[in-house]
Amino acid sequence: xxxxxxxxxxxxxxxxxxxxxxxxxxxxxxxxxxxxxxxxxxxxxxxxxxxxxxxxxxxxxxxxxxxxxxxxxxxxxxxxxxxxxxxxxxxxxxxxxxxxxxxxxxxxxxxxxxx
Amino acid sequence: xxxxxxxxxxxxxxxxxxxxxxxxxxxxxxxxxxxxxxxxxxxxxxxxxxxxxxxxxxxxxxxxxxxxxxxxxxxxxxxxxxxxxxxxxxxxxxxxxxxxxxxxxxxxxxxxxxx
Numbered sequence: 001x002x003x004x005x006x007x008x009x010x011x012x013x014x015x016x017x018x019x020x021x022x023x024x025x026x027x028x029x030x031x032x033x034x035x036x037x038x039x040x041x042x043x044x045x046x047x048x049x050x051x052x053x054x055x056x057x058x059x060x061x062x063x064x065x066x067x068x069x070x071x072x073x074x075x076x077x078x079x080x081x082x083x084x085x086x087x088x089x090x091x092x093x094x095x096x097x098x099x100x101x102x103x104x105x106x107x108x109x110x111x112x113x114x115x
Numbered sequence: 116x117x118x119x120x121x122x123x124x125x126x127x128x129x130x131x132x133x134x135x136x137x138x139x140x141x142x143x144x145x146x147x148x149x150x151x152x153x154x155x156x157x158x159x160x161x162x163x164x165x166x167x168x169x170x171x172x173x174x175x176x177x178x179x180x181x182x183x184x185x186x187x188x189x190x191x192x193x194x195x196x197x198x199x200x201x202x203x204x205x206x207x208x209x210x211x212x213x214x215x216x217x218x219x220x221x222x223x224x225x226x227x228x229x230x
Binding site for chain 2: 004032033035037042043044045046047050052091095100101102103105106107108
């Protein structure tokens with residue numbers, strides 16, 4: 001079975017703090033893809049990153065960074081020096097052959113950045 | 116226009132009404148999707164269209180009827196809905212059907228309330 005768990009339902013931090021959103025996944029496939037999406041209050045989900053299972057290099061994009069660890073089946077997302085505009089719901093998702101590459105979504109983490 | 120556009124943004128309908136949700140993309144994508152997002156639940160895939168043909172219907176009740184007249188437009192026809200159908204309905208598109216090499220582009224959704 002394939003599953004994505006985002007255990008943090010809601011996180012609230014003060015602006016400029018660093019914050020990490022956790023994502024743990026389950027799959028028996030050796031080839032799979034992991035995604036993060038951001039859903040601001042306006043509603044649309046915005047694609048942030050895709051990572052395939054063969055690439056364990058961590059990635060940094062500005063204040064965003066992602067830590068992929070196959071040993072713990074985790075794909076965590078860190079925002080450095082958070083800003084109010086980062087407030088949104090963040091979703092982690094998994095795509096693998098076992099589910100015909102249908103996206104399996106986590107329940108999302110609501111991130112609140114207070115000024 | 117770029118991206119995925121959904122109309123209307125908000126819809127309130129009675130249980131005996133018939134209404135339609137519209138989705139439009141001008142990204143040249145070949146696949147389009149309908150998702151349902153309910154409070155505190157993971158995103159639920161409802162329908163998948165690839166090159167205007169329905170390729171997946173995830174056990175969605177017949178009161179939801181999709182239509183894809185061309186690769187740029189997707190409709191969701193609604194009739195005899197129940198209050199539990201109240202949710203955010205999101206449309207998405209991707210280059211190819213469930214191709215993990217690309218992320219999905221989402222619209223802002225239609226917030227549906229059934230009274």
